[in-house]
Amino acid sequence: MTESARPDQASQPLRLRNFYIGRQPVLDRNQALYGYELLFRGSAQGGANIESGLSASASVIHHASQLGLPRAIGDATAFLNVDKEVLMSDMFAFLPRERTVLEIVRSVEPDDAVIQRMTQLAAHGFRFAAEASAHGAALARLLPVVDFVKMDVRELPVVTLLSLAPRLRTTGKRLVAEKVETHTEYRTCLDVGFDYFQGYYFAKPTVMAGRKLSPSQTTVLDLMNLVTSDADNSEIEKIVKREVTLGLNLLRLVNTPAVGASRRIESISQALILLGRRQLQRWLQILLYAEPGVRGHSQSSLLMLATTRARLMELLAQRLRPGQRNVADVAFTVGMMSLMDTLFCIPMQDIVEQIPVIDEVRHALLVRKGFFGELLRLAEALEQMDETSEAVLPTLHELSIDGDDLAELEISAFEWSDKVVRYAI
Incomplete structure (x- = not known):
């Protein structure tokens, strides 16, 4: 678990105890690997939980660097969740910006300061992602500065998905379908025009009668x-x-x-x-x-x-x-x-x-x-x-x-x- 850190301490080394990593694949339209979302969890105090606020994002970013990001993701792109405090800090300055997407979590309100900071970081090569249902009406403010829009297929009704995705595509954003757990959901999102897919639909067994091995x-x-x-x-x-x-x-x-x-x-x-x-x-x-x-x-x-x-x-x-x-x-x-x-x-x-x-x-x-x-x-x-x-x-x-x-x-x-x-x- 990470000790709490103030924003002015963001660039200092952090200590982490009892953590482990979630690495969730992000696949493209051909089901080839595009990237991974990295999630770090703390296992102290008798509960497996993701730490809140600055410490959670700091844990991911600090240890992605300490352990060596290429070791964790190879040649893929890393999606890392960031909150406002992290966004305003410089703790991720050492990450490979060409292979890092900073995902704005739902707690971040896109006020003027946030938009300005994102614009500054984008000028240095960082890319951003935002989740449509998490930000709601505020997504409109984020759109000019994000490259990826994520849509949770478990959270959004199908009718909303079918109407919202085509509209977002006209903005030139890359669309990521999250929590895709079945091949039917994958096909639906593929037909709608999503660019990337996150979920374990590709690892779910589909029994086919009369299937023969190659x-x-x-x-x-x-x-x-x-x-x-x-x-x-x-x-x-x-x-x-x-x-x-x-x-x-x-x-x-x-x-x-x-x-x-x-x-x-x-x-x-x-x-x-x-x-x-x-x-x-x-x-x-x-x-x-x-x-x-x-x-x-x-x-x-x-x-x-x-x-x-x-x-x-x-x-x-x-x-x-x-x-x-x-x-x-x-x-x-x-x-x-x-x-x-x-x-x-x-x-x-x-x-x-x-x-x-x-x-x-x-x-x-x-x-x-x-x-x-x-x-x-x-x-x-x-x-x-x-x-x-x-x-x-x-x-x-x-x-x-x-x-x-x-x-x-x-x-x-x-x-x-x-x-x-x-x-x-």
């Missing part, structure tokens, strides 16, 4: 079965070489900074030797999400989410069960598999019947129980922290994890996932 996915699953059955490398190599795109993706993956090869790997046989069976299995899991020919579509969003979730669960398992490498491997597998129902558009029950898994993994995926189920519940709660922040603290307590440790593990997972996805597709 040839590439079928090949990857066949390879995973060969790996778990200890088949010879030559047999695995033969299948990989038969699928040209699969081989290219595998070579991209083994040459990522996330793998850390000391020299460039040029052949499939080298890649298989370098990885070993343990790493090969996890890279095959990643390749399931890296469908060829769909760069910039929902698979890339799922890939980012799945790899971040899996890596965070792996790091948590390493912290909680040190020296037990197999436990960390299983945690990674659970994280990757937890979105396969969305990827394949089939029920999770069918997936665990088709892909051989141990009982602990099955239990975690189906009912979120057991050690791996607790890790999965924590990862999912962190992803949707604006809706389920209350679910984080009890799980932290159950797992005996300190919020400060969790934040650093989250940043490491964000960074690792960004490196993987950048080269995987």
